[in-house]
Amino acid sequence: MFFTNMIGVDLGTDTLKLRDRSGEQFMESRNMIARRGRKTLAIGNEAYMMYEKNPTSVQVLRPMTGGVIASAEDMESVLTYTLRKFTTFSQKSAGICIAVPSQVTPVEQRAFYNVCNSTLTPGRIHLVDKGIADAISIGLPVLGPEGHMIVNIGADTTEISVISDGKVIIGRTLKEGGFSLDDDIVTMVRRKFNINIGRRTAEQLKNNLAFMINGPRLEQKVFGIHTLSGLPKSDMIPALAVSVAVLATIDRIVDEVRQVVDRTPPMLRQDILREGIFLTGGVSLIQNLPMYLQKEVSLPVYHIQDPKNSTIRGLVTMINQKELHALMRSPRR
Template identity: 40%
Template sequence: MAQHSYGIDLGTSNFKIFGLTNKKIINEKNVIAKKNKDEVFQFGDLAFEMYEKAPENIEVSFPVKFGVIADIKNMDILFERFFKKLNGKGITGSSNFCIAVPTDITEVEKRAFYDMIAESRVKAKHISVVEKPIADAVGVGIDVESPRGNLIVNIGADTTEISVISLGGIVLSKLIKTGGSKLDDTICSIVRKKYNLVIGRRTAEQIKINLADAINASSSSYVAFGRNIVTGLPASKEISSELVFEAIQECLHSIIDSIKVILERTPPELAADIINTGVYLTGGSSLIQNIGQLITNETGLKINLDDEPEETVIRGIAEILSNNKLSELMYVPREKQYN
């Protein structure tokens, strides 16, 4: 693969880009802040710092929703900015790109990922896509070309993708609209209901990071700041891990129910392999404490959790770009067809 090659993983929460030349990965928030509607004020982590704090003339937005591109214009700008940041200079000469796409989306939605690069100011010589579960599997060290079946569960910000892979392809895949962001929403809702306290999404995320436990094994608390609904004044409240457990239970069990559905549809020989290999848990939200134990309790399968589960997809793309033997995993999506 040519040296000027780049891998991209567009997550709802984070934008990840890898450069083959410098072997560098940038992993920042997939957020853009625009001033007076058209002036780019900030992007990435710095833009996320402004989320829920910006004045009226600054709009902070997330261009990717539920795993697909919802705002192509802002996504183009973000792509160009991150590409420039990775290279440390302006737009370079022709380059090759490989971008990860979810499996369980339409061909039109897949094509949007391709078109984002093709129609940008970055000169692309060749653009290919790779199915996200395949890149995920390569990233955790699975031999994807083998006939052995593997179950990958990627719990992201807006979605959870559950896939069975074998022989370099995807046997089954299911994308559900449940992830870390939904857990944040349920925490906001329960804190409001119980304490009459309105908290922001970023505060809810911090509560989740500090207190969320899938089996309620720990007993701790976190002081949250917000606005009291009754008085309208700023207020604080100590939030217990038990309350957070109550909030997230339903979402976690919907993920487990979807895992069971995939397992029920898995061919017997591949199911036998999965018993031996277990479940590969990836995605940023898989860092919730004891979520692996909960899945083991419900399915009887062992859990394989990566040290950096939020970067397994981009590491997989990096390996695919670096290893010519894996180049067949990439393909060009079909052209748009009109009747």
């Protein structure tokens, strides 16, 4: 049977994750490609190692932006390379179940299908709304009539989903995520400390120092280029400065969550008011972010365990439970 050979694929802007039906085989790789002209130099983690270190003749690119495919050719190269490295994948017999944003247009949805179709036998590609996969990973009764709200703050987007009867009733994909926070930190360090740093350094500052409400007064040393002299320069960056820098973007995400709650139909809204909001995604690991969201929206907020991998866990659960197969879809030809 087809589903016995299926694998789950979480195709994120920053990271590509694959897991087989048993859950025993797992692979995580950066969704990046390095090219010199038309020649591919590196893919995945190897390409990321070149990121922000590459000469001007080499481009290090992400094939996706805003949660959707920006370059079909590059995405096809990354996916094909990654699938071939995955130990349990057989191009002839396996299929894939991919999580996609709930607000993708038919054209964007078709792009996912076409990229996968170039690697697999036609008809073996199924798409699932990311919010549905996240809800299933928590163990929520997604097929029931009750309303559930999931907020996934990822690298490039924030996916807000209200779910009932196995469908996303209200879906909002906000173009704010970890990359936006990294950019906020880059700007803050340049303006306050006169140092130009890259996104990789900013990501380290975010992961190590950022907090909401209250947090330890830590510092981290960074190295960069002085904005005036152009010479190498280092300085100690305090956690408070990093946390203040990301606050405006976090507040925009919070405002969007509040608006989705307000737009939810009354009966489903009552369920959410009683049950609360489930928070997931890598950015949700910022210290005290769930507490801050709860304070701002005046609703219980529950932080999902291992939030970076909730989507891929949900996909594997769907593959293994026959009653959930109806939630998968294949784009029309």
